Amino acid sequence: MFKKIFKSKSNNTSNLTTISRVETIDGFSIPAIIRNMDYHFTDLQVYKDGLVYCWDMVDLDLLKNKLDSNWLVTSIPDNERISIFSLGNWKINNGVWDFNKTSFYDYIKRLIKELNPKLENLHNCHGRTTKKKGNVNVSIHGIPKQNPYYVSNPDDTFPEREKGKRFSIFYKDLKGLIYLVDLSIYKNGIVELRNSPDKFEFNFSDLRKKIDDKTLISNLNTGDKVNVIGLGSFSIVSGQGVDIEDKYNELVDEFEIIKGNGSSLERCRKALADYKQNPTSALKDKLRISYESVPNHQRQFVGDMDTKDFEVKYILYGEKAKKEWDEIYGEVGWEFPNFNIPDDN
Secondary structure (H helix, E strand, O other): OHHHHHOOHHHOHHHOOOOOOOOOOOEEEEEEEEEEOEEEEEEEEEEOOOOEEOOOEEOHHHHHHHHHOOOEEOOOOOOOEEEEOOOEEEEEEEEEEOOOHHHHHHHHHHHHHHHOOOOOOOOOOOOOOEEEEOOEEEEOOOOOOOOOEEEOOOOOOOOOEEEEEEEEEEEEOOOOOEEEEEEEEEOOOEEEEEOOOOOEEEEHHHHHHHHHOOOEEOOOOOOOEEEEOOOEEEEEEEEEEOOHHHHHHHHHHHHHHHOOOOOHHHHHHHHHHHHHHOOOHHHHHHHHHHHHOOOHHHHHHOOOOOOOOHHHHHHHHOHHHHHHHHHHHHHHOOOOOOOOOOOOO
16 A cells, blocks of 8 residues: 555655755864875864865765875975965974874864764765766765854853854964964954964954064964974975965955955956956956955966966966966966957957
8 A cells, every 4th residue: 555655646756845954063173284296284174973074075984094095194294395275385394293193083083072972973974975977976075164153152042153264374472482373254353363372362453463563474484483283393494475465465355255245356257257248448457456456375266277367467468478377387388278358449
């Protein structure tokens, strides 16, 4: 009888409304190193369901594989370089590191247990993180949209969480010690510093002062010692960080986005589309103003991964853009793209 009912037209699942649910999974963000050609500083995301994001969402068994294959590493050899997204790239030495593979794995498992004391309902990836869709392998979990959150009234029955945006920056304490820390910005104007010796917060309006008095810095000098709580320490041999003014402008930009306003990058992309649709001198001037207001280290994101911001550069600066392209990509034989730019009206 059950089979008969289930097979009836009225119970055909193709006629049912499809639904989905979204669940908030709490976790911790901890400092880590990914070795993908270079050594990349990253925020390793550890969640209460046992999943860990290390540029791939893995369970605890697959995490061991990432450590054994040296994709996820616990140290950087002296005279190698560390790359920190949107901050800089430095050659380092005198590295002192807090973990080996075994102790780092145990640390991550302890964090999961703190979030999930009975280790209940841990996710099992069954040995794979991708699935076949047609002829393409796609990620099962994708990239998690992790956000720091701020709780204004933690004693409320249902405290409201305010989502923010997290960045890496260097913090110099009163003793002159330098730490690589997390800086999180929230819509209410609160700025938090975490992974620092003492967690503290201040108002966004005070950010300029923290930069001017060099409490927050984005560049380092040869010989500077950098401390990363929960990872280790190292000294700077050489390298370059983003200009602190560019970093400040990036943070101001992101604060505007959090408040619901557009970013300079979005305004530039729109100005580019407007100009291409109607190439007038006035719209070119607008494109120039919007492009030059984007922080230097973010201008590459105006275009796609292949052409970066060279379409805008070619419109604004002509042959100088071609010359710069040849200097960067000429040795590998990449020809300047055909952008098909219309003439000005």
